[in-house]
Amino acid sequence: MPIQSASDQTSLRGLFALPDDMLYLDSAAHGPPLKTVRAAAQAALQDSTTSWLGGIHWRADVERVRALAARLFDNDADAIAMVPSAAYGLSVAARNVPLQAKQAVLLLEGQFPSNLLPWRMRCAEVGASLVFARRHAGQDWTSAVLDTLDAHPDVAVLALPQAHWRDGSLLDLARISDQARARGASLVLDLSQSLGAMPVELDAWRPDFVIAVGYKWLLGGYGMAWLWAAPRWREHGQPLEHGWMANDRDALWQADSRGDVLPLAGARRFDADGVCDAMRLAMAEAALRQVLAWGIADIAAQLQRRTVALDDALERNGLSALRTHHHAPHICGVQLPPQRAEAVKRALSEAGIVSTMRNNCVRIAPHLHVDITEMARPIEVIAKAL
Ligand SMILES: Cc1ncc(COP(=O)(O)O)c(C=O)c1O
Known part of the structure; x- marks a missing residue:
């Protein structure tokens, strides 16, 4: 135990x-x-009633694990989507937040590529540009970001981590968020290097999207990452791909194939097909239970x-x-x-x-x-x- x-x-x-x-x-x-996570994976593979996608408990399993992940945030399962990777979740965010020609997206110099490439693509699509916060000797990341914001009134999106992936140097996201919000910019957070090891402060940060992989500080398996979406994106956000799992199945499976496409409630509209097989769900559940118990x-x-x-x-x-x-x-x-x-x-x-x-x-x-x-x-x- x-x-x-x-x-x-x-x-x-x-x-x-x-x-x-x-x-x-x-x-x-x-x-x-974690031994419990390994044992959960093995048990899921061996259990003939759960190892089949669509098995009898499957929908309930998905919702139980989603509710556990929500406890890392504000305990609202409607805010949470299951995605395969940070890059996928950040691509969802990059697809949705407003960005126009001649505006800019602010990143850290040397930021992890999963939180760089989606923004590079989106900028190329709309004629926007990337600007990078760079630290000078002795400077911390927070003041480097704030200086960069001051120098670039065109910044419309900030896509940042809580701690730099190379050396753990911290950002004060509450201070950055205040400045970002004062000018109406969107805030997207890649917490792959902190979720599970540092508390989330949604009220102070007021982000649009938060994304994190499950296999680092959340101690789960590869291929299951988490996306938290702010209320307005739960209502109106566009998914990256259009699969059956994120939509109302009864409405979709009309005999004439012209059934209505009705996204599931909340951030479930961003759920990716092919993620929540029995083994990954079982690993995520065992890991989240341990992290939350600690x-x-x-x-x-x-x-x-x-x-x-x-x-x-x-x-x-x-x-x-x-x-x-x-x-x-x-x-x-x-x-x-x-x-x-x-x-x-x-x-x-x-x-x-x-x-x-x-x-x-x-x-x-x-x-x-x-x-x-x-x-x-x-x-x-x-x-x-x-
Ligand atoms: C900051 C950060 N984001 C994301 C990832 C992983 O991204 P993905 O799930 O796209 O492979 C890593 C992995 O090292 C990381 O350090």
């Missing part, structure tokens, strides 16, 4: 199916495998203890110049001198430490299976290899 406390370190490790000789610090790439605030607090322990280890080793300032509770980076990056990467891998390196920055993204005392290990390896 999953335990309820995110602070009970001795039992936490046993909930994850990880090799003993591996220090997995790469939850920002893929969440560590509680997002407790997960954030516990993960912060781990990244703070890493920052402390950097300081002890005289390496505080390499740390990420103002980082999220759950992700931080160690910025390496470019000429030593390859040697550090090799040393970490030889030590059985799994992490990702991007732009000479080692991204450290622990989950609850990591003991706080283990957070010094990557820094000791890095210090030796420098």
